[in-house]
Amino acid sequence: MDKRCVNSEEFVREITRLVVEALQEQQRLERSTPIGxxxxxxxxxxxxxxxxxxxxxxxxxxxxxxxxxxxxxxxxxxxxxxxxxxxxxxxxxxxxxxxxxxxxxxxxxxxxxxxxxxxxxxxxxxxxxxxxxxxxxxxxxxxxxxALRHIHMTPEIARRLGYRDGQYVQTRIEGLRGALLCNVLVRVSEKYALEMHIDVEEANALGVKNGDRAFFVEEE
Structure with a gap:
């Protein structure tokens, strides 16, 4: 087999793998929120x-x-x-x-x-x-x-996630001090931008800072 063909196949497989990983990461980020x-x-x-x-x-x-x-x-x-x-x-x-x-x-x-x-x-x-x-x-x-921990979001994002205003949901924080956060209040309005607010004590306990992300947990 031509060595150039083998190299081309390996190149295509690598590109495919990178594209799949990027799409999976994008899907994951779509079910997350920046933290304030x-x-x-x-x-x-x-x-x-x-x-x-x-x-x-x-x-x-x-x-x-x-x-x-x-x-x-x-x-x-x-x-x-x-x-x-x-x-x-x-x-x-x-x-x-x-x-x-x-x-x-x-x-x-x-x-x-x-x-x-x-x-x-x-x-x-x-x-x-x-x-x-x-x-x-x-x-x-x-x-x-x-302040009770809460998430601001637009009606469009709420519909995509299947959430409603006033609902309590769970989010997951990743990392060394990550944790599952319960009783996170959803607040929906056209005036909002997607962002979860926690206080400084919660942030210090979880090891997070402004701009880090929390991931929505699908509840059964």
Missing amino acids: VSNRHIHLDRADMDALFGPGSELTVKKMLGQPGQYAAEETVTIRGPKGEMSRVRVLGPLRKETQVEISIADGFVLGVKPPVRESGQLEDSPGIEIIGPKGSVKKERGVIA
């Missing part, structure tokens, strides 16, 4: 923005975030609880209907509050906190939570 790691931060309403930074003040964009229209602002505040305080807590924009402080469980130990693990906006029976800005301070009766 959320450190402590605060969302302000208009009244608290005025009290903390001055009447009519506006947030200054520092960095755009993964979700369309969402950004980290240049502005920061200090939050103070019964036991301690934390400075340079980043304000996220745009302004919201109600002020919400998102911290980790460990942050709660430092501040002396017990944040419930909640979906964003569910502030009933959550602890309050004092918020201190450059122009004044406010004492909130509620609003401190530890």
Whole structure:
């Protein structure tokens, strides 16, 4: 047999193998989501923005975030609880209907509050906190939570995956400290981009960073 023919066959087999592997990896990635790691931060309403930074003040964009229209602002505040305080807590924009402080469980130990693990906006029976800005301070009766892990996605992606808004799913983290994450809330909207949000404690435990991926687990 001509040696050139053998080499050609080996070349074709190698190319075929690489194409198949690339297609398999693409299919795998289609059932995954990028990860966004959320450190402590605060969302302000208009009244608290005025009290903390001055009447009519506006947030200054520092960095755009993964979700369309969402950004980290240049502005920061200090939050103070019964036991301690934390400075340079980043304000996220745009302004919201109600002020919400998102911290980790460990942050709660430092501040002396017990944040419930909640979906964003569910502030009933959550602890309050004092918020201190450059122009004044406010004492909130509620609003401190530890964010429930969740995934933002568009309706198109939700249909492809067979998910619905408000559903709880499982995702798998790969790597040395990988794990199966249960009770991941699905949030569906045309305004969203695909991204799973976990807090910094979860990220440290799993050994992941912004941009790493979590894989959807098919439940029977």
